[in-house]
Amino acid sequence: MVPAVSVHNISKRYHTVDGEVPALDNISFEVSEGEFIGIVGPSGCGKSTLLSIISGLIKPSSGQVSIFGEKLTGVNPKIGYMLQRDSLFEWRTIYKNVILGLEIQNQVTPDRLKHVEYLLEKYGLINFRNHYPSQLSGGMRQRAALIRTLAVNPDILLLDEAFSALDYQTRLAVNDDIYKIIKKEGKTAIMVTHDISEAISMSERLYVLTKRPGRIKLAVDIKFGIENRTPLSSREAPEFRQYFNKVWKELDVHV
């Protein structure tokens, strides 16, 4: 089967007046359809750069990305991108925020709007459709941001530290929430985070990157002996601690 995402020998160097900064060095991996992949690494290792490259927002210095076997040349409607902050537009209502992507892609059709309606209904935001973002809790805002991404019906979701702006308790709940939605909608996901626990609790495979320039240091398949795993139940599984220690050691954090 053709992998959903195939990253092939990606390298990236940034150019500044002070010289060249290598950010990523020869990264390769594949993601099958429906998989949830985590990427962790020390800060500044180029994880977010990697995600931007996969999203098509920036071009790699060398190497290539393929989406379902097709070479990526720019922003691709098959890919949905979730950023660190929810970035909801405070001057738009939740409904108007959620259809932003459709507006931009000229896809405001009855079919798509019906799908948006369905998503809002299913994920409990239908009664808040005419509210403004400032009237919603952090968790609900994040859910609205996810629905905004899902509204354009992407096959692949990229999560760039999507939960790091939330406080710890909210974050645990939102992790669970978003994970279930992604699984229910059958999406492929690549998540970048600096939070090891978050990465282990959500991903099926985890890549650990080295310090700058980022290289893949380790790939860990994460399997729990529990049925219907969710981020919260995974955190309680006995294997969780072993995975955590393994990744922690590899990350080699010094203060």
Place this chain on the structure above:
Amino acid sequence: MYKQESEEQKKFMQRLKARKRLIAVLRILLLIFIFACWEAVTWFNFLDRFIFSSPGRMLNTFIKLYREGSLFTHVLTTLWETVVGFLLGTIFGILIAIVLWLSETCSKVLEPYLVVANALPKIALGPVFIVWMGAGPAAIITVAVTVSLIVTVLEVYTGFIETDSEKIRLVQSFGASRKQILTKVVLPSSFPVMMNALKVNVGMSWVGVIVGEFLVSKAGLGYLIVYGGQVFQLDLVMTSVLILSVLAALMYFGVQLLGRWISEKY
């Protein structure tokens, strides 16, 4: 939030309302007090009525102007010059800011020119415009436009480039074009900045028009002020200034209402 308001909440709301009323009353009283003092000190000849005028004399002048029928001519002349100057300055200011935002090269090239143009007292160009455009409303409006234009460009452009870069990245990830970034993110998120520029421009265009009228006019409030000063009719000068402040305030509130109306609509 309880449906049934508690006694404490009611009391709090009452106190809040009472305080608001008190402030409104005090504001009006202060105005009356100033005018009363003014009238009194000139009435008892502590200050010379001829030089300092007085509210009573101003009222008489106002009525005289009204009876002569020249009041509306002067007010309307100044008002339309100001409104036209204000609209042109604001519209062109925002358009130029958009062009600068669209082309970074353009904004880099023009940066030093804008800085100098901003620092330059635009009034100094008044005589130049009079020579170019003749001694008439065109020159006056041009002065008003130059006074407000550069400030608008700088302020609005700063607002544009301070747009949240994550929001821009977000719409880019949906494949937005440069034009879509402008209309979906940059313009709406800079709305408060633009409203602010509009409010500043109200004051700026009044300055431009009055100075323009000082230089060349045959009618208008600026003309009345200069004329009154030359013939030592301080009553006329003070009356014109008072009318001017009322008009400027009305225009300011008009812009504020417009802003509220737009933000409620969108």
